[in-house]
Amino acid sequence: MQTTKVRIKVADYDSLPERAGQAVTVNGEKIVLFRISTGDVKAVENRSPHRKGGTLADALVSGKFIYCPVYDLKISLEDGKVQAPDTGEVKTYEVEIIENEVFLQI
Template structure:
C-alpha cells in the first residue's frame, strides 16, 4: 500500500511586499531561507547560505534572470536547482514556493 504524501503550506509573506530583484530572508522551522521575486514575476527560495567553504549569506545576492550572484564570492547560482555554475562548484538547497491570491507559501 502506498502512503500519500501530505503537503504543508507555510505562509511566508505577501507577494506585493517582496521587492523585485532583491532577496528577503525568512526563517522557517529553524531554517534560514532567502526569497527572490525575479523579474518575470516568479518567486524562488534557496537556503540563505553561500556554498563557498568560507560561508556567508545570499540575502544580498545580485539577481540576473533565474540566477543569483553570491555577494562575497561572486559564485553564479541557479535559482531553479541551486547548483553553482561552472567553472565553480557547489550547491544550495532549494525550496518549493507557491503564490496563491497574493500570498507566498513555502511547501514542505
C-alpha cells in the same frame, strides 16, 4: 521513511521587492526569497555554498540566477547548482503563490 511536506505562508507577494532578496526563517531554516523579473518567486537556503560560508540575502539577481555577494558564485535559482567553473549547490524550496500570499513547501 518519507516525510510529509507542509505549506507555510512566508510573505505577501506585493511586499517582496523585485530582483532583491528577502530573508525569512521557517522552522529554524534560514531561507531567502527572490522575486525575479518574470514575477516568479524563487526560494533558496540563505547560505553561500562557499566553504567559508556567508549569506545570499544580498545576492545580485540576474534572470534566474543569483551571484553570491562575497564570492561571486553564480547560482541557479531553479536547481540551486553553482555554475561552472565553480562547484557547489544550495537547497531550493518549492514556492506557491495563492491570492497574493507566498507559501513554501517545507
